[in-house]
Amino acid sequence: MNDTLLWTLISIQVFMGAFDTLVHHEGTERLAWRPSQKTELRLHGVRNLLYAVIFLSFGWFEPHGLFTIALSVFLAFEVLITLWDFVEEDMTRRLPGSERINHTLLALNYGAILALAAPYLWAWSALPTALVPANYGWWTVMATFSAIGVVLFGMRDLTAAGRCDRLMKDNPLALVAPLPPRQRVLVTGGTGFIGRRLVQALVMGGHYVTVLTRDPRNADAVPHPVRIISSLNQIHNSDRFDAIVNLAGEPVANGLWTTRKRARIINSRVDLTSALEAVIERLDHHPECLINGSAIGWYGLRQDEELTEASQPTHAFVHQVCESWEDVANKIAAYGVRVVTLRIGLVLGVEDGMLARLLTPFEFCGGGILGNGQQWMSWIECDDMIRVIAITMARQDIKGPVNATAPEPVRNIDFTRALAQALNRPAFLQFPGWLLRGLGGEMARETMLGGQRVMPELLRRKGFDFVYPELAPALRAITGAHGNPDEDGYDSAIWLGRADKDLR
Known part of the structure; x- marks a missing residue:
């Protein structure tokens, strides 16, 4: 032939x-x-x-x-x-x-x-x-x-x-169990990673959900029945909401932080939250609470210091983003609305987010340590994140900043080891800090090589129980891993590069 x-x-x-x-x-x-x-x-x-x-x-x-x-x-x-x-x-x-x-x-x-x-x-x-x-x-x-x-x-x-x-995930109804029945909830960012699961849980729980999305074609990403709006102008003064969950914002770690990108990251959050304030001001009945997104980047770049809601920040662009967002959200308290700002860690799930971007490289043996691997990663499993949102909506004694992270943060080297074991793959690569900074600039320095050791102090005081307080069981459940982990298998089954501090 x-x-x-x-x-x-x-x-x-x-x-x-x-x-x-x-x-x-x-x-x-x-x-x-x-x-x-x-x-x-x-x-x-x-x-x-x-x-x-x-x-x-x-x-x-x-x-x-x-x-x-x-x-x-x-x-x-x-x-x-x-x-x-x-x-x-x-x-x-x-x-x-x-x-x-x-x-x-x-x-x-x-x-x-x-x-x-x-x-x-x-x-x-x-x-x-x-x-x-x-x-x-x-x-x-x-x-x-x-x-x-x-x-x-x-x-x-x-x-x-x-x-x-x-x-396959369990029925999400239990995730919003703390809520009173038939709540009316407005969710911005409802077609995003966290928002989709939250809306699904609320709908399954019999609550009335309105989702704001810039593109109505994304409506098929959320379960029904929901009310889909593409503009806050579609909300009438007579509409009633018991709670507003504001999660919308330009992704932070999906590209270089050019001047234009930085402006989009901040403005997408500040402008929408200001628009929500205008809506709340004109509503005949104000919502009981606003659950507003933020991130652990509020604390800036820290070393080994344990950070609680009472900790003070250091300067960084991620802090600037979170501070601007929280400042606008906190103004809404003037209307008698209870404001909660969720300082969210790395949300883990296969659907989207940081972990989702790592799965394919790790599966094909391309995973590895970032920099020297000593930077802290404060994380939370996706369904635990939904449970945090639900309890902050339901508990009137919770307001102000809330660290939405699991109680056991880990270093990058331990995260790499746990993910490699969950996927039953070696992770022998190491990506030097100078290489990451050269490719990603300030974004890589703050989001990949920097870190925060954040503790959910307020949630612990309120008696919140995490289903996944530890990383290894969470990753095994998220990735559908077979069997039980081999406690002694890290060094024998998973090859990891040596974390040289001079690579940072």
Whole structure:
């Protein structure tokens, strides 16, 4: 099959398939960590294994007779799997436009491949049954590496499909159990990571939820029934809210802190909170409480000092962001509204956030220590975060700043070790501080290499019980890890680079 055009189309198919896998399946869509995509992952896994057989058959052999018929069956089965996959994708998720375009091009190119390959298959089928060795030079090399790649990702997708049931979360109703019945709640940022789970819990609890989102097309990200608004102007003076939860804001750690980015980070929080103040001022009935987002960055960059709500800050951009946000929120107390500012740590979940961005690198053995690994990471599991929001809404004796972090912060080196063990992967890399600062600038210095050792002092005084006070059990539950952790397995099973202080 020394047909240059046919091999060129096969190469294009490989390139587009790799783009779809890396950019969409592993990148934007993160299918391996979405329990709803269990069937799609299985289809991808089976199809990838079929592709491996097809690539090796075309690259190394001329299959004659019955082998040709078997290969033709594989090709036809691949078409059926792809059609099934298209239907499954449309039923279970909203595909990005680029993925739809890529799928269309893949289908058209595959049709051209089948049309060009048909005469060869027809001729080979009439020959005596045999696998005749063949070598097409560079094309054979390309087919071999393609087969290896699709086998790796096929096995990964099948493994991820088997993990999906362990990633399913419990009914969130219990998360908002402290709330009185039938609360009316306005949630900004309700289509974000924390907001989606909060809205889901409130809806399951029978509460009346209004979600503010800049893009109404994101409404399918939250459960119904909810009221979706795209502007605070859609709130009437006669509307009643028992509570407002304000979580909206430009992401902080998703790019370089240019002057424009810094302004967006601050203004997105300050402007919306000021707009909420204007709404509250004109409402006939003021809400009982405002639960306003903030972050542990309020404390600035600290070393080993234990930080409580009474601790004082040091200067840093993350402090400037949080201080500006809290100052505006605190003004709303003048209207008789109880204001709580949640100084939120790293919220852990597979759906989004810092941990979600680490899962794929760690799964492919690309995880490692940041800097010298001694910086503190104050974290909280996602459902514990929802429970914190619920109790601060329900308890009228809670106001002011509240540290929303688990009681056991860890150093980066311990976080890396725990995540590697939960995923059963080695984490032998170490990323020097100078490299991170060179790539990420001030953002990397403050969010990756800086840290805070924050303690939830107020929550402990109020008797709040964390379901996940310790990191290792939390990560195992979040990632759907099998079995119990091997307490002595860190050094024997997980390889970690040495944390040299001079790398900081």
